Amino acid sequence: MSRKATTAINEISHAQTRSDLLEEQRKAFLKQGGKIEKVPTGQSGQQAISYFGRGTRSK
Numbered sequence: 001m002s003r004k005a006t007t008a009i010n011e012i013s014h015a016q017t018r019s020d021l022l023e024e025q026r027k028a029f030l031k032q033g034g035k036i037e038k039v040p041t042g043q044s045g046q047q048a049i050s051y052f053g054r055g056t057r058s059k
Contacts, residue, residue, distance in 0.1 A: 030036070 026036075
């Protein structure tokens, strides 16, 4: 087996491992009462926060 083929197999294996881990974390989150919200395409789940003036402090 060539080095490229071995690397590709390892990447697939790592991707599957990450996918399995993410699925386990998702199930644990839901089991603890967490909720998953579907965010419509083109929108962000983040709230609008102003970053202007963050470095200034009132005395």
